[in-house]
């Protein structure tokens with residue numbers, strides 16, 4: 352009989368069934384991945400911070416805490432570690448104030464198009480340093496060259512001063528132009544940068560810790 356010799360690979364019903372199964376499986380997988388991602392990227396709450404619950408994207412009130420960047424041996428890269436309470440621009444910010452400040456910073460970063468030159472969370476350009484972890488850059492900390500050049504005593508004040516008058520602080524051959532950023536907008540931007548540095552980005556940008564090592568051994572890190 353002719354039918355007995357038909358190979359399964361040339362059988363139309365076989366391919367039709369396979370297509371239906373593959374489509375069905377992929378649909379379920381995509382739905383599952385969507386919900387899993389939403390869970391991973393949803394912002395934590397102030398209560399999470401107080402109770403030490405770790406979220407990839409912490410609440411805006413994370414600006415009230417010291418943020419460290421430590422090697423996680425198991426994961427093989429650095430992760431942000433939220434530490435002790437720390438005043439931000441000389442005060443502790445309520446949930447509402449922190450959310451508003453962060454919102455102002457985000458809007459300003461869009462209005463002034465920081466991404467045109469910098470990269471934020473993997474999006475943007477590499478004309479200027481990646482800003483994802485800029486807050487953690489030792490050059491902005493006490494004793495670091497960037498903080499020293501502004502004559503300020505805290506990371507936030509130094510960064511805010513730089514952002515308002517970058518052309519007064521040539522740190523590199525390529526200079527950042529003055530973008531007409533006000534004092535209030537600069538505060539918002541610094542909150543935005545501090546919050547962004549507290550996000551667990553699986554060790555991205557990859558070269559950040561390498562540049563930090565360079566800094567520790569005597570070079571400057573900003574670039």
Ligand code: HEC
Pocket residue numbers: 459460463464465466467468469478479480482485486488510514520521522523524525526527528530540572573574
């Ligand atoms: C036209 C390009 C351009 C735009 C737009 C721009 N920057 Fe910059 N930025 C630079 C350059 C170039 C540097 C390096 C400056 C230097 O080394 O003197 C820099 C440096 C910085 C630094 C210091 C880098 C470090 O390692 O910490 C910060 C912070 C920063 N920019 C934030 C911002 C923010 C926030 C915005 C948006 C409001 C922005 N920049 C928009 C070009 C730009």
